[in-house]
Amino acid sequence: MPRPLLLSPDRLFPSDPAQRDIARRLYKEVADLPIVSPHGHTDPGWFAGNAPFGNAAELLLHPDHYIFRMLYSQGIPLDALGIRNRDAEPRESWRLFAGNYHLFRGTPSRMWMDWVFAEAFGFDVQFSAETSDLYYDRITEALATDAFRPRALFDRFGIEVIATTESPLDTLEHHAAIRTANESGEWGGRVITAYRPDPVVDPEFEGFRDNLQRFSELSGEDAFSYAGYLAAHRNRRAFFAEMGATSTDHGHPTAATADLPYAEAEVLFARVTGDKVSAADAELFRAHMLTVMAGMSLDDGLVMQIHPGAFRNHNPWLFDHYGRDKGADIPMSTDYVHALRPLLGRYGNEAGLTIILFTLDETSYARELAPLAGHYPALKLGPAWWFHDSPEGMRRFRSQMTETAGFYNSVGFNDDTRAFLSIPARHDVARRIDCGFLAQLVAEHRMAEWEAAELAADLSYNLAKAAYKL
Template sequence: MSPLKLHPDRLFPADSTTRAIARHLYAQVAHLPIVSPHGHTDPRWFADNQAFTNAADLLLIPDHYLLRMLYSQGIPMEKLGVRRRGEAAETAPREAWRIFAAHYHLFRGTPSRLWLDWVFAEVFSLAQRLDANSADAYYDAIAEQLAQEAFRPRALFERFNIEVIATTESPLDSLDHHRTIAASGWSGRVITAYRPDPVVDPEFEGFRDNLVRFGELAGEDCFTYGGYLAAHRNRRAFFARMGATSTDHGHPTAATADLDDAQARALFARVIAPDVSAADAELFRAHMLTVMAGMSIEDGLVMQIHPGCFRNHNPWLFKHFGRDKGADIPVRTEYVHALRPLLAKYGRDPRLSLIVFTLDETTYSRELAPLAGHYPALKLGPAWWFHDSPEGMWRFRENVTETAGFYNTVGFNDDTRAFMSIPARHDVARRVDCAFLARLVAEHRLEDWEAAELAQDLAYNFAKAAYKL
């Protein structure tokens, strides 16, 4: 069996001079607290603080990065323990883990391999590589440790040195788990973020039913435009009282629009009808992004836009297994014309903090960096999702720094459901940033003390400031 070892110089430059600089920078930030300002961990974990069950349920089944790779190689979701809608799991967790282990070689060279090897070595102290032969030993060792108090969610939160973590909930969520956390007396800081997609996107499944529930929670008539906007203000205020400092918007495009009141009311009447056109749905999403920017100026919530993903590209998979099972695909995304209505109205307002992400790397130097390098309200989110990798992070830094600099970016966020991978992801980001800064020092483009300041900013300060944490 092959040993599992994490090389201390992983992700650092190959040449000895630059590598030494990267080591020095990394040593100064490696143990900084983790600020995780945007993600999708389950607040129930921290509210109930129950033991995680087994390796498959914890590490495999919730991780769409893993599921998509295995599915692409012809392994059915059912074999991996993923439940069809309304059905019990077909495969027992141990057997699903064996299948995963036998195919672990598929992840060579991927960020998933980096993250998981870190978890196996650093969290569970496993000393041999995962493969078909070690599958059961892994499963049993992980199960034994998960039964211990030290591996409950709150204990791991503290062990990982997480200062604050933001989950993401829709306006239809009661936030009961966040209430439980707040009332528990535990010192860990778990906050929410306002993700209004189910009641902003007319093409979201169950949109009209969602508006009914939205109105019930907010005490407003959400089938009138005025009541609908009042409901958003109501729920945003509630989320803020529960700790939220940000909103998040996952739209198919970055389109924004600035309609007058009469146009907006007429459009709203069309999108709440049983049949809505694709053009009206897109225009409504675009208008609501500008409306939400105005609300952020009112209530101070930082606004994030995560556009450019074709959701649920595989209709069969979506029908049988639901959202977030790895069938989302990046699409070409335009920002210059798309964001202009919002930025023309609010881009110079110091009260707005707008963080924009992309899955279209071709826009980094052509569109996003010049926009962020001009508008005071706009900052760039880090390399995201499909580009949350050493190569993706490096491309981001190379393409945006020359125009937007470092100070129009917001550090790193892990944007994950995979709780165990959070410290691993932050470690990768810190190593890559230190390697990038080391190159600038070696090329005499930065002083060593400037690089040290930037390393701390990128690892900790920027995210904390950008998200008002």
């Protein structure tokens, strides 16, 4: 007999009755606020073309590296799951997922998926080997209907605005198509882009020199001279801003920044665009460019996001056979105190600049990031990120950040996902955890309930809009 699938209205609230009652009241006021998604990785093509999503496995299993990395960790081959393998029968891959759904107990993926199953698709029995085909068929059928096309889901999910992330080499055609649909009244959804220049900033990025060639073409500047390269950035940033972008995003292995004199930077640029690039030069150039990008943000008003600290593609065999973003990126211990000083020394006192900093190294929360953000006007703290975007991860974030940085140096929630259907679930988890955290402060008489209610709305909605200028 399949087990019932129930989403408790009290899920994720503290079980202490005093705290739970307060959390319920706080949550009630924010549960239905619109979703502001200022950073993520959904595909703008979905909203431009509005084509139906495929089958259950294609939508929910193949693109979700949280899901397939866990299955892989228990010895299930990626091939059998249909990862980069068109020969796999999707229903069979789905059955492997279903039969191993117990592996996700205690993980956020389990909570997100259960929300998608119950709320998006209306299931009332649990996902398991026994219900695998029921799930596969009903989901696949639903996806063929108009109600499950991307724009309909966007509207149904109450998304006020969503940001995607594109490289400067992207022509933003999908965003243009969405804008046309907006202007014609065909669809009102707001989908903006963000400027993520890693492919033309990181000399170790695949195809860096080809990327610079394309960067030149798109910008009409000579991106192989340092002056032209900087002009090309200014040009593309302006184009992105015109297409709605309010932010940039920078994914670097470390948080290193540097602030080189122009002439030194010019010489370094010549080296990193040359034939052989040393690891030290690549790191120094990335470090320098973070400071350059902060300067450009001060000029053009784009909010700057920094996402450092992942060792990308840790598993060489997997990378060779399946490529990047397959669940093999591993966080590293990351220094911020020394690393950020060149950038903060140059621009940290600018109250008109917003730098939103993320970390994969939770040890820096109370030790480095809260003290930095609790001092520098330009610095704000991004929410608990990636592996830490989870109930316990969010609790650690709040309990380690707040006492030094307060709530107002944080910026609300980011879903940061390409798993479109899980977006409401992710925001809901964040709202519930924040309400529970606030409820504890109220129950311990560290804050009045009216203050917690103001904060609940700020953390769920207002801070993200303000910090990202949305």
